[in-house]
Amino acid sequence: MKTRINLFPKTCRARKQTLSVVKRLALWGVASLWFSVAVSLNAATPEFTLEIKNHLFYPAEIVVPANLKVRLRVINQDDTPEEFESYELNREKVIMGNSQTIIFIGPLAPGEYPFFGEFNVSTAQGKVIAK
């Protein structure tokens, strides 16, 4: 037997229209609030730089403030691509040869968070220390 499913019955449609203005206003409100929070927070986000040279991370240990979002600028000086990866930080990003990128990390609880270059695991190892 075949039954047709009406996703928008007529009774719902009228209510939908009266709601739409309120909904739209609410959406704009949330969006602008989110945007302004993002902008204001961004301005206060500290930046740290990490370099990749000969498949090694410099510095191999980065100390960052705990419980604060930070911006990590990763500069790959090698000709070959690398993938910044960390299970503890939940991060994964390819950085092409001779280029740089930005990765946001945290806010982190105090502790050590190892990371590695997935394409050169044997040498590219490091950790973020949140204090």
Next chain:
Amino acid sequence: MLLNAVIIVLRETLEAGILMSVLLTISRQSGLGQRWFVVALAMGLVGAGIYARYLGEISLWFDYAGQEVVNAFLQYALYICLVVICLMNGFSAQRASQRNSVMMLGLLMVSVMLASIREGSEIIIFFTGYMSSGEALVKALTSGFVGLMIGGSVGALCYYAIILQKADKVRAIQTGVLTLVAAGMVAQASQLLVQVDWLPSAAALWNTSDYLSESSILGQLAYATFGYEASPTPVEAVLYIVSLLLIPAIFVGVYCYRKKSQSEGSSL
């Protein structure tokens, strides 16, 4: 043998392999054959090559957020495809109509393409690092081939494990696995957007890495099948749960609606 190359290729093919095996069982059940799969996979790999070639430029978009934004877009698109495939597969108890099967074919092809673009491009970029030395490249490629075979075998195992089940069970397994894989896609994509600050970041809700580490083999399998994440942030957790519940919610909703309209029809 380059162990690293084996692991990288295995990790990527494992995830795509499990997904593709389920899609192939659906195709078999819908009587769509397997030829489309080869075409979609080939197109996906060409797409992966193009994506890998331009990833350097793409990465610069949106103040270095390009890579994550494009990857997240691919993952969300894949989620939508999988949801529709799940629903079509769940509701077409009778033989599918001509129009439905064309749509199903399209969705299956797009899903395979989307999955292979993302996973394939990472593998291609990895190998470009070995381009300067022919000997090293051959070594990396042979090691990668081993990874591909292991990942492919897991996929094949999944495929046969599903089609050997009783017919009434098959649909439930397909729906279950696809729902989990699809929700995992959303979790991954959301994490990518948190990484570039497009979604709000916050402290992790919990940390289960002491029980199941993401770097362990079991953790990797869990990641590939349902997007296991040892320390998720609130946004990821919420989006994961919502996307996980969406498919069962639609099934329950439609079931209730059908029951209601049936009882109304009988009372008239």
